[in-house]
Amino acid sequence: MSYKKHYQHFLKLHPETLHCAPHSHHYWPDVTREAQLAYWDDSAKGADHKWDVIFGERIPAVQKLLAGLLDHPAPEQFVFAPNTHELVYRVLSCFDPERPLRILTTEAEFYSFSRQVRRIEERSNVTVERVACEPFASLSERWEAALKAGSYDLVFISQVFFNSGVVAPAAESWLSLLPESTVVVIDGYHGCGALPTSLRANADRVFYLAGSYKYLQAGEGCCFMTVPRNCELRPEYTGWFADFASLAKPQQAQIGYADDGLRFAGATMDYTALYRLQAVLNWWRQEGITVAQVHSYVQCLQERFLQVIDALQHPLLNRDRLLAHNLEQHGHFLTFEFETEQQLTELADTLRNAGVETDSRGRRLRFGFALYHDAEDYEQLKKAFAVR
Structure with missing residues (x-):
């Protein structure tokens, strides 16, 4: 075919x-062209009120489509951003910069993470352990050995490595080696839409990052992250979308956060790519x-x-x-x-x-x-x- x-x-x-x-x-794909125009039309029709359509209809629809694609049980735990770097830094900002931070990752992570972590590593209280990916045949053993050898605040690894195309050790094989207090992030950018992926078993344990620029075929501008349910982390790098439901209420002394994926949201962004992503996922569903x-x-x-x-x-x-x-x-x-x-x-x-x-x-x-x-x-x- x-x-x-x-x-x-x-x-x-x-x-x-x-x-x-x-x-x-x-x-x-061609379906994204009409979606591009649909965003313009919704903006013209809604003007100041277009956010009612975006937050009330478009975002929930795409959350459900992605949850179905990734076999995730909680669509409301998907949060969107223009790029994965914004989401990565939001996770990093949950850690107190005054306290020691220990990170385990690999030598083959994409720049949105690797560059940022190298910069943070300039702090005297940040330690980063990087596991070599090659030889690939023994990567699982090295990765598990590193998990057992140290105590980490954050573990970050790709689903598929960007500089080789090789699939990383599946989270199911090593998550049990970590305490619940460790924050775990899977960079799924080269896996989402390419490899059959089920997040159901670990939906409340891992943050999963991906976006529309690669295999979801909707172009740049629509990245997303799944947030574990009952997550109580408070990103310091935060925006007004992160407590969208409380905007009209008097501001409290302590910053509040949404109790779903929006906890990790930022601020105003162009949602054209989200419209394109919705069109691609609808096309896949319609065509089977x-x-x-x-x-x-x-x-x-x-x-x-x-x-x-x-x-x-x-x-x-x-x-x-x-x-x-x-x-x-x-x-x-x-x-x-x-x-x-x-x-x-x-x-x-x-x-x-x-x-x-x-x-x-x-x-x-x-x-x-x-x-x-x-x-x-x-x-x-x-x-x-x-x-x-």
Whole structure:
């Protein structure tokens, strides 16, 4: 089955391009264009009162759609922000800066967390333990050993690592090693909408971060986090949305917070992306598209891509360069590593000149896969290397 008919606006503007970077910027399906206009129309119609529609109708609808997608039992625990960094820092701001803070994470977390934590680490009372991800085969053992070896206030790990595509150890396998007092955050940005995910068992134990820019296909501007029920944390970095229901009441001496996911909300934001996300999730529901189906389709594409790579017999772009070989432990992109950045740059330029768009991190070249690909599309790789 081909899904390209649902992405015509983007595809028609890039007719000669094989876009192998959906893990970076996913093409938007056509349904998002009408959603973009719907936000404008609601703003024009509602003016000052558009928030009644956004908070009364749109946000609850998207919360329910995401809860269904992620098998989460409490839609009201989803909170939205323009980016994950805002949500990450809100969690970090729950800790008293005057007290010691111990963090366990990995060496492969995305910049929204890793950069911020490096800055906070400049404080003399902050300690960060980073577990190496490679070799991947023994990551679970190293991760569990680190959990057992220390006492941490915050544990932060990805669902799928952004710089490799490798799936991290599942929370179910290690959560029991932590005391209830430890705050646990899972960065699901490269897992949500790509890998079948159930948050039901740990909904009241972990914070789960994700957004619409990658596999949810709705573009930048709509990130979200699940907040455990009965959470009593008080983010210092807070905005007026965090106690939205009490705005008209006299302000109390102590700052109040909502008793649901809004506890971690910020302030005024542009909700256009939320409209686009609603359109994508409604489309999936109407068409009966599940994450499991998407994942299966992408795995077939990955197999076909690797078959084409095998046929090329290229000295650099080959299976030996793959960071990890088990597709069952991969997200929706494959990563090749080279000895030098020059090798990568020259190869990426060759591919780009042939209309194959990729992206890179250091000496690592990433190829992503999406519903707007067909298996035969990867024949275009032969053009890059003049193979007939």
